[in-house]
Amino acid sequence: MLRLEDVTIGFGGPNPVVSDIYFEVEAGERLLLCGAASSGKTTLMQAACGLIPRLIAVPHFAGTVSLDGVPIATLSKDALFTRIGIVAQNVEDQLWDLEVEDLIAFPLENRGVAKAEIRARLTSLLDEMELWPLAGRRVLTLSGGERRMVAIAAALAPHPSLLVLDEPTTGLDPSARSRLAGALGRRGREIGAMLVAEQDAVSLSAVIDRVALLRAGRLTPAEPTSAALADDICWLEAGIVPPRRGLRKRFAATIGRSLLAVSGLRTRLKRADGRPVLDDVGFEVRAGEVVALIGRNGAGKTTLFQSILGLSPISAGTIAIDGQAAGDWTAARRARKVAYLPQNMRRVLFNMSAREEVVFALTASTAASRDPDILARALAMLEKYGLGPLAETNPFALSARQQALLGLACADAAGADVAILDEPLLARDLEGRRMLDLFLETMARAGRGVMLISHDLDLVDDVASRILVLAEGRIAFDGAVEAGWSSPAFRALGWPAPAVEGSYADGGPGLGAAEREGA
Numbered sequence: 001m002l003r004l005e006d007v008t009i010g011f012g013g014p015n016p017v018v019s020d021i022y023f024e025v026e027a028g029e030r031l032l033l034c035g036a037a038s039s040g041k042t043t044l045m046q047a048a049c050g051l052i053p054r055l056i057a058v059p060h061f062a063g064t065v066s067l068d069g070v071p072i073a074t075l076s077k078d079a080l081f082t083r084i085g086i087v088a089q090n091v092e093d094q095l096w097d098l099e100v101e102d103l104i105a106f107p108l109e110n111r112g113v114a115k116a117e118i119r120a121r122l123t124s125l126l127d128e129m130e131l132w133p134l135a136g137r138r139v140l141t142l143s144g145g146e147r148r149m150v151a152i153a154a155a156l157a158p159h160p161s162l163l164v165l166d167e168p169t170t171g172l173d174p175s176a177r178s179r180l181a182g183a184l185g186r187r188g189r190e191i192g193a194m195l196v197a198e199q200d201a202v203s204l205s206a207v208i209d210r211v212a213l214l215r216a217g218r219l220t221p222a223e224p225t226s227a228a229l230a231d232d233i234c235w236l237e238a239g240i241v242p243p244r245r246g247l248r249k250r251f252a253a254t255i256g257r258s259l260l261a262v263s264g265l266r267t268r269l270k271r272a273d274g275r276p277v278l279d280d281v282g283f284e285v286r287a288g289e290v291v292a293l294i295g296r297n298g299a300g301k302t303t304l305f306q307s308i309l310g311l312s313p314i315s316a317g318t319i320a321i322d323g324q325a326a327g328d329w330t331a332a333r334r335a336r337k338v339a340y341l342p343q344n345m346r347r348v349l350f351n352m353s354a355r356e357e358v359v360f361a362l363t364a365s366t367a368a369s370r371d372p373d374i375l376a377r378a379l380a381m382l383e384k385y386g387l388g389p390l391a392e393t394n395p396f397a398l399s400a401r402q403q404a405l406l407g408l409a410c411a412d413a414a415g416a417d418v419a420i421l422d423e424p425l426l427a428r429d430l431e432g433r434r435m436l437d438l439f440l441e442t443m444a445r446a447g448r449g450v451m452l453i454s455h456d457l458d459l460v461d462d463v464a465s466r467i468l469v470l471a472e473g474r475i476a477f478d479g480a481v482e483a484g485w486s487s488p489a490f491r492a493l494g495w496p497a498p499a500v501e502g503s504y505a506d507g508g509p510g511l512g513a514a515e516r517e518g519a
Contacts, residue, residue, distance in 0.1 A: 007063030035214030036239030037401030085155035145297030161192035199428035256287030265317030295470035339416035345403035361410035
């Protein structure tokens with residue numbers, strides 16, 4: 001059993017991140033913690049598994065965390081981390097470039113488990129989570145969603161007394177989420193307590209016993225899952241889009257000139273069977289459009305955009321940016337016209353402060369940072385996206401949500417013709433979603449284009465004007481969003497189409513446009 005008693009954690013600011021936290025997770029129980037981005041979920045998860053304060057020092061920590069009645073502060077690191085399985089929000093922080101089977105087997109080998117038992121557990125996990133297609137591949141060649149599934153399999157393999165999953169469905173397509181829920185459900189007897197932090201409360205709801213919401217650093221009493229999912233008001237008060245509700249906001253814009261045109265693109269990068277990852281791919285993004293790209297984990301979505309940006313070589317095809325052939329453009333020149341915001345923004349942040357990041361976006365040079373006009377414009381852009389008070393903060397000290405907002409501010413400031421958003425971490429958080437909508441509306445009004453990669457089909461349905469389905473290395477559907485959900489290409493994915501019950505953006509809980517017009 002996991003127990004947190006009177007836990008308060010502060011990072012030196014005027015208010016603690018979390019205050020007076022008390023909860024228990026019994027052996028065999030699954031507790032889901034939900035909260036808006038930057039609400040303290042990750043901090044609380046790190047405390048629950050002993051990372052805070054054992055490995056991550058904080059200015060203030062009070063309270064007691066115990067596992068099976070023993071305070072974790074008294075356990076050796078070996079004793080602690082042989083009993084706890086952890087999958088971090090930034091899963092890349094805990095992976096290294098082994099083959100998939102070796103990574104999953106490593107924690108078992110480290111514990112001296114017999115080889116026959118290792119083989120049995122490995123085979124079982126590869127079967128249950130349908131990871132056999134990844135067998136033999138190096139972890140760093142996998143997509144983001146595939147890496148997360150492998151990391152979760154590695155955490156499940158030792159049958160931990162406590163399993164801690166921080167945003168485990170991030171980057172997973174609907175099929176992978178379903179496989180994950182099934183694996184967690186079937187392995188209930190092998191896992192002790194399970195603590196999950198998520199904003200997507202629906203995907204794992206079938207295997208969750210109770211739900212508690214983090215609000216202003218404090219935890220609401222946990223409720224049974226069915227009751228929690230039905231209580232829209234509590235989700236709104238916690239700053240989260242309620243489960244199965246929409247925030248539909250299509251952006252009225254005049255569709256204009258071609259900003260990005262891809263034709264006959266074939267990548268040099270090959271799949272394990274020798275086929276190109278992408279072959280004969282073609283599409284267009286026009287001014288004012290929000291074009292969503294969907295496809296299974298490993299379909300080649302990220303490879304496509306790396307090719308557009310000149311970061312992954314192509315063997316055939318053409319790329320035109322703002323009507324100009326870009327085949328001989330450098331990656332730097334392409335980046336000035338096409339802004340790319342990866343899911344893990346730490347990959348592209350490199351300046352010493354948030355303001356310097358925006359200054360670089362404005363000028364492509366840090367030398368202009370002493371120009372009063374440039375500094376003022378940078379600060380105004382940070383204010384626009386709610387980051388004004390953090391202007392002098394090192395980007396790596398920001399939360400994942402704040403880094404995503406910084407990415408929006410930089411893309412807006414750069415004036416790029418097209419912005420590519422790869423799984424933005426803002427869709428389920430009310431304030432983050434408001435900022436994402438602001439960015440999309442800014443782009444549409446300025447006659448710029450957006451490409452959105454997302455497995456959040458509700459978000460796609462809410463904001464996209466067009467949808468592309470990537471399958472078998474090609475664009476299998478290109479058309480209106482509504483038509484996309486009923487297309488053979490989408491049905492072949494085996495995913496449920498969005499079923500939005502109502503739209504909070506349209507005027508209130510559960511009140512859709514048709515109902516308002518008839519009121």
